[in-house]
Amino acid sequence: xxxxxxxxxxxxxxxxxxxxxxxxxxxxxxxxxxxxxxxxxxxxxxxxxxxxxxxxxxxxxxxxxxxxxxxxxxxxxxxxxxxxxxxxxxxxxxxxxxxxxxxxxxxxxxxxxxxx
Numbered sequence: 001x002x003x004x005x006x007x008x009x010x011x012x013x014x015x016x017x018x019x020x021x022x023x024x025x026x027x028x029x030x031x032x033x034x035x036x037x038x039x040x041x042x043x044x045x046x047x048x049x050x051x052x053x054x055x056x057x058x059x060x061x062x063x064x065x066x067x068x069x070x071x072x073x074x075x076x077x078x079x080x081x082x083x084x085x086x087x088x089x090x091x092x093x094x095x096x097x098x099x100x101x102x103x104x105x106x107x108x109x110x111x112x113x114x115x116x
Contacts, residue, residue, distance in 0.1 A: 003011075011017040016024055041049070060068070 008017060008021055012019065012021075018024060
C-alpha cells in the first residue's frame with residue numbers, strides 16, 4: 001500500500017505500523033458465539049429488563065418540560081415566519097421577472113371565448 005510520510009507517521013502513532021513501516025501483527029478475531037434457542041430472553045424477562053432500565057432514566061421535571069416546550073414552540077413560530085417571508089419575497093421577485101399577461105378576465109373566460 002503506497003502511503004506518504006504523514007500517513008505512515010499517523011499509523012505508527014496509532015500502533016498499526018512498526019518503525020520500519022511494516023504492519024503490526026494482528027490478533028485473530030474470534031467468531032461470535034452462536035446462541036441456542038434456550039438461552040433466548042423470554043418476553044416477560046425483556047419487559048422486566050426494560051422497566052428496570054426505564055427506572056434508571058433521569059426524567060425531566062414538569063417545569064423543565066414546559067420551559068423546553070415553550071422554547072421549541074417559539075423557535076417553530078420564528079422559523080415558520082422566516083420561511084413565509086422568504087417564500088413571499090421569492091414569489092414577488094418571480095412575479096417581477098415574469099409578469100402575468102394582462103388579458104381581460106380570467107384564464108377560464110379566455111379559454112371559453114376561444115372555444116366559442
